Amino acid sequence: MRRLLATLALAVATAAAACAAGKYDNTDTIFVARDGTGEFRTIGEAVEVCRAFMDYKKVIFVKRGLYKEKLTVPQWLTNIEIVGEDRDGTIITYDDHANVRLPATGRPMGTFRTFTVKVEGNGITFKNITIENNAAQLGQAVALHTEGDRLTFVNCRLLGNQDTVYTGMAGTRLYFKDCYIDGTTDFIFGPATAWFEGCTIHSKRNSYVTAASTPKDVKYGYVFSHCRLTADPGVTKVYLGRPWRDYGYTLFANCELGAHIRPEGWHHWEKHREQTARYMECGNSGPGADTAGRVPWSRRLSKKEAAGITMQEVFTTNDTWTPQP
Numbered sequence: 631m632r633r634l635l636a637t638l639a640l641a642v643a644t645a646a647a648a649c650a651a652g653k654y655d656n657t658d659t660i661f662v663a664r665d666g667t668g669e670f671r672t673i674g675e676a677v678e679v680c681r682a683f684m685d686y687k688k689v690i691f692v693k694r695g696l697y698k699e700k701l702t703v704p705q706w707l708t709n710i711e712i713v714g715e716d717r718d719g720t721i722i723t724y725d726d727h728a729n730v731r732l733p734a735t736g737r738p739m740g741t742f743r744t745f746t747v748k749v750e751g752n753g754i755t756f757k758n759i760t761i762e763n764n765a766a767q768l769g770q771a772v773a774l775h776t777e778g779d780r781l782t783f784v785n786c787r788l789l790g791n792q793d794t795v796y797t798g799m800a801g802t803r804l805y806f807k808d809c810y811i812d813g814t815t816d817f818i819f820g821p822a823t824a825w826f827e828g829c830t831i832h833s834k835r836n837s838y839v840t841a842a843s844t845p846k847d848v849k850y851g852y853v854f855s856h857c858r859l860t861a862d863p864g865v866t867k868v869y870l871g872r873p874w875r876d877y878g879y880t881l882f883a884n885c886e887l888g889a890h891i892r893p894e895g896w897h898h899w900e901k902h903r904e905q906t907a908r909y910m911e912c913g914n915s916g917p918g919a920d921t922a923g924r925v926p927w928s929r930r931l932s933k934k935e936a937a938g939i940t941m942q943e944v945f946t947t948n949d950t951w952t953p954q955p
Contacts, residue, residue: 650654654679658762671935673722675871677949690834692759694719694857700726705778707751714759717785721760722747738769741793746773755782763790769812772796776804776822782807784955790817791834797822797852800845803945807952816841818852819874825941825953827855829884833861833868833890838897840871842878850944851879860919861890872897873907883936884913891918895926906931912936 649853654660661668670676678689701722714720724746730739747761751760763773770793774783779802788795788944789812794813797804797820804824811818812832818824831839831854839859844851854870861868868890871880891949895911898904904927911921912931921930931939945951 650802652679654682654688655681655829657688659691661691662697663693664697665693665701666780668693669888674699674701676855677701677703677707677710680707680710684946687711689713689714690730692720695721697722700724702748703751703754703778705750708750710753711755711757712759714827717758717760717787719955720758721762723760723762725763725765725766725771727771729764738866740797741770741772742775742798744770745772747773748775748777749781750777752778753780754778755784756786757784758786760787760789761857762787763794764789765791767791774803776802777822779803780951780953781805782806782841782953782955785809788812791815793817793819796820800848801947803947803951803955805941805945805955807953807955811925816872816874819843821845821848821851821875823848823850823944823947824852825944826852826857827941829857831859832856833859833865835862836865836890838869840874840880840922841874841899842871842880843873843875844877844879845875845904846877848877848879849941850879851941853944854880854885855880857885859885859887859891859916861888862873864892867892869897870911871907871909872899873903874899876903876906878903878909881910881912881931881939882914883911883931883939884915885919886916887914887918889917893920893923895921895923896925896928898925898927 637683658687662798726744763771765771773790792815794817802822809829814835815837821843842851909928
């Protein structure tokens with residue numbers, strides 16, 4: 631009898647462990663297809679089955695299709711790669727904007743609820759995929775909202791109008807490699823530290839590209855390295871940036887600046903920020919790179935100064951992080 635009871639107990643424990651582990655608690659790739667040929671029809675469903683605080687990498691492969699969903703990658707998820715089958719043909723889209731009225735209160739939604747994709751978890755990667763907010767131009771409309779640390783975006787399109795990319799958490803580190811980002815006003819904004827390598831930054835209106843709100847005690851904000859700044863036809867008066875908060879940090883290094891960049895380059899937003907904003911350029915080329923007419927409170931770095939601003943230097947905070955695109 632004791633042997634039978636022990637056998638039954640072991641069987642129950644084994645079954646319970648199997649149930650606790652879950653079908654998707656492994657390194658296998660999850661497939662998402664809007665047409666029903668994958669394991670899931672939405673990316674959100676695939677994210678939901680991932681185990682919390684994974685110590686292994688999980689890939690969610692998303693087949694071509696239009697995925698209209700408001701996607702959150704929660705803070706308890708780590709080490710996930712969301713990979714599109716085709717950058718231009720795999721699209722996550724939504725259309726909230728800041729002036730949408732909330733049903734419960736009737737009040738406007740506000741900027742920070744408008745995201746199409748919000749990434750709260752750490753160590754998350756997006757590859758070969760489009761994230762867009764295609765709301766009409768009726769207010770701020772965020773496509774990508776980040777709060778996690780060590781986030782990587784490779785060969786992605788980030789599309790919107792005002793406030794396309796919100797880098798929303800001070801002290802977090804973001805890496806954008808070979809991405810296309812477009813918008814109208816302040817379409818890359820926020821307090822995080824972000825490195826943009828080889829990206830195309832496209833202005834759709836005469837306005838401002840960046841609005842960094844880097845805290846005073848954070849050494850680096852936005853670094854654009856070997857990027858191209860382009861514009862729609864007829865767009866001829868674009869500022870590189872304006873500081874959303876007093877100590878906004880933005881550097882353009884070895885970038886190609888189109889003729890749409892204004893001669894003065896930068897705007898103070900509020901006059902007193904001329905004393906605190908950290909705006910710099912070095913080694914840029916193209917018709918918008920002439921610094922003769924730049925505002926006097928921006929800086930031209932020497933080659934020696936610029937050489938010291940490496941990805942390793944920028945991303946070393948309380949630990950070291952080297953993105954692996």
